[in-house]
Amino acid sequence: xxxxxxxxxxxxxDDRRPVHSGSSRWKADAGLAILPxxxxxxxxxxxxxxxxxxxxxxxxxGSRLLALDNINLKVKAGEFLCIVGPSGCGKSTLLHLxxxxxxxxxxxxxxxxxxxxxxxxxxxxxxQELGLFPWLTVGQNVEFGMKMKGLSKTExxxxxxxxxxxxxxxxxxxxxxHQLSGGMRQRVALARALATxxxxxxxxxxxxxxxxxxxxxxxxxxxRIWAETGRTIIFVTHNVREAVRLGDRVALMTxxxxxxKREYLIDLPRPRVLEDxxxxxxxxxxxxDLREEINKSLEEEYGxxxxxx
Amino acid sequence: xxxxxxxxxxxxxxxxxxxxxxxxxxxPPYVFPTPKGVAESLWAGFADHSFWIAIAVSxxxxxxxxxxxxxxxxxxxxxxxxxxxxxxxMGGLLVxxxxxPSICWLPLxxxxxxxxxxxxxxxxxxxxxxxxxxxxxTGRQQMPKIYGMAGRNLGACGFKLFWYVxxxxxxxxxLSGLKQGWAFAWRSLIxxxxxxxxxxxxxxxxxxxxxxxxxxxxxxxxxxxxxxxIVDGLVFKTxxxxxxxxxxxxxx
Numbered sequence: 001x002x003x004x005x006x007x008x009x010x011x012x013x014d015d016r017r018p019v020h021s022g023s024s025r026w027k028a029d030a031g032l033a034i035l036p037x038x039x040x041x042x043x044x045x046x047x048x049x050x051x052x053x054x055x056x057x058x059x060x061x062g063s064r065l066l067a068l069d070n071i072n073l074k075v076k077a078g079e080f081l082c083i084v085g086p087s088g089c090g091k092s093t094l095l096h097l098x099x100x101x102x103x104x105x106x107x108x109x110x111x112x113x114x115x116x117x118x119x120x121x122x123x124x125x126x127x128q129e130l131g132l133f134p135w136l137t138v139g140q141n142v143e144f145g146m147k148m149k150g151l152s153k154t155e156x157x158x159x160x161x162x163x164x165x166x167x168x169x170x171x172x173x174x175x176x177x178h179q180l181s182g183g184m185r186q187r188v189a190l191a192r193a194l195a196t197x198x199x200x201x202x203x204x205x206x207x208x209x210x211x212x213x214x215x216x217x218x219x220x221x222x223x224r225i226w227a228e229t230g231r232t233i234i235f236v237t238h239n240v241r242e243a244v245r246l247g248d249r250v251a252l253m254t255x256x257x258x259x260x261k262r263e264y265l266i267d268l269p270r271p272r273v274l275e276d277x278x279x280x281x282x283x284x285x286x287x288x289d290l291r292e293e294i295n296k297s298l299e300e301e302y303g304x305x306x307x308x309x
Numbered sequence: 310x311x312x313x314x315x316x317x318x319x320x321x322x323x324x325x326x327x328x329x330x331x332x333x334x335x336x337p338p339y340v341f342p343t344p345k346g347v348a349e350s351l352w353a354g355f356a357d358h359s360f361w362i363a364i365a366v367s368x369x370x371x372x373x374x375x376x377x378x379x380x381x382x383x384x385x386x387x388x389x390x391x392x393x394x395x396x397x398x399m400g401g402l403l404v405x406x407x408x409x410p411s412i413c414w415l416p417l418x419x420x421x422x423x424x425x426x427x428x429x430x431x432x433x434x435x436x437x438x439x440x441x442x443x444x445x446x447t448g449r450q451q452m453p454k455i456y457g458m459a460g461r462n463l464g465a466c467g468f469k470l471f472w473y474v475x476x477x478x479x480x481x482x483x484l485s486g487l488k489q490g491w492a493f494a495w496r497s498l499i500x501x502x503x504x505x506x507x508x509x510x511x512x513x514x515x516x517x518x519x520x521x522x523x524x525x526x527x528x529x530x531x532x533x534x535x536x537x538x539i540v541d542g543l544v545f546k547t548x549x550x551x552x553x554x555x556x557x558x559x560x561x
Contacts, residue, residue, distance in 0.1 A: 099462055101458050101461060101462060119461045119462055119464070119466075120464075121463065121464040124462060124463065125462050127455060127458070127459060127462075129453075129455050130455075131455040131456060131458065131459030131462075132459075133456065133459070133474070133477070133478070134555065134556045134557065135477040135478070135480070135552075135555055135556065144463055144465075144473070145463035145464055147473075148463055148464040148465045148469060148473070149464055176554075176555055176556075176557060177557075178556065178557025179557065192463070196463060196464065
């Protein structure tokens with residue numbers, strides 16, 4: 001890892017780009033949106049708070065299954081929260097609830113202390129499968145949310161350029177998404193989400209399907225973009241190391257019904273490296289707690305006898 | 310070039326066989342016309358503008374009827390796909406109705422609309438509406454759910470969601486249905502025109518029969534085939550190719 005903070009190195013990279021003059025003008029005009037919000041926001045009011053969220057649904061056999069059980073979480077403005085848990089614990093569902101794509105059976109999602117219902121561009125979810133639109137170009141994908149918001153063409157163009165540059169994909173504006181690699185598609189999804197300028201970015205195992213090198217690179221990029229834009233991020237993953245690598249805080253969820261089992265404050269200096277010994281040590285601690293939950297999930301799947309601890 | 314040569318040889322042989330059969334005079338020429346007679350009929354038809362007029366009239370009916378059934382079919386298909394009750398009830402009805410040749414609607418259409426353009430439009434719409442509706446319904450269901458969610462997530466709802474997300478996302482899945490709808494509409498139109506006298510290619514065909522002019526009948530048949538082929542080969546193939554290019558699907 002370079003001794004420089006990732007933030008600085010990336011800005012230096014941006015400076016060499018010939019199109020930079022346009023972007024700096026844009027930053028001056030409407031730059032508020034990308035100023036760090038980390039220490040801003042109303043005093044003491046969490047950006048996102050989940051109050052008593054429960055979700056149950058009918059299974060095919062007619063019985064009710066409790067998927068999420070009384071989830072209470074608070075996320076500060078500008079905080080990077082990672083949620084880990086065994087697969088099937090409902091962590092993706094939780095993100096869908098926050099995004100408003102699904103309705104909780106009980107409890108509320110609050111943004112800035114106001115109850116939200118339905119979808120809203122203040123919370124953008126990056127899906128595990130990304131959900132990029134294959135009939136649009138990369139640029140049109142990034143533009144999409146702004147178009148729905150009704151922004152003018154010139155503003156859309158400027159912002160599209162800006163966010164494509166932020167994820168280093170300016171040259172691929174007119175490409176179609178299937179022409180890009182997995183890592184590049186991730187970055188398009190990130191740019192598309194950021195372009196609507198949401199307060200909260202919800203990420204659902206976005207890097208799970210990538211190879212290790214690409215993932216490391218995207219960790220650096222995400223950390224840098226988070227530092228530059230100051231968004232609040234809720235990041236779901238099953239990879240504890242990844243959670244420790246990225247998060248200010250890690251929340252561990254239990255297996256069915258999903259509850260918040262424990263929260264861990266990750267007080268390691270940034271930028272972090274996945275292979276770092278301090279990251280590994282913190283991950284170890286969480287992993288021990290997680291293993292219990294994974295065993296529970298395995299028992300449910302294979303029966304108790306075949307699980308060797 | 311090779312492809313062209315193969316086609317040229319195939320059609321050359323076909324016409325040669327036709328010529329020989331006609332030369333053998335097994336059947337009288339008003340039953341089995343010569344290629345030359347058909348070519349002359351084609352030439353004469355275009356020269357006196359009767360073919361041009363017939364094509365124009367038929368195409369106008371097609372465009373009107375087909376666009377109507379595309380719009381109606383999409384609305385109906387979406388409604389059926391997004392409503393459990395409609396899906397159970399109307400879904401079944403639509404499939405069973407599809408087994409009815411659309412020309413069967415003509416008596417009703419004449420009764421309702423009289424001997425008018427409306428009656429023939431009705432038959433054309435009934436011919437293609439069901440294909441489009443069923444295509445839209447299945448397309449909506451086959452379409453990956455993620456696009457709708459992503460669209461809503463990015464702030465699209467209502468008509469915007471339909472127009473900018475659901476419609477383009479389902480296009481690859483409904484294109485074959487749209488194509489089939491066109492083919493059905495074309496068949497319905499020609500049969501409608503044949504039965505019910507009023508300009509158009511179908512009527513021209515029947516006129517050939519009335520005049521015992523088999524050359525004209527065959528010439529018009531060739532026109533009907535050619536137009537169907539051109540629309541399928543140019544319009545739909547182009548759309549298909551563009552879609553595949555955009556979506557990154559392997560060309561079929």
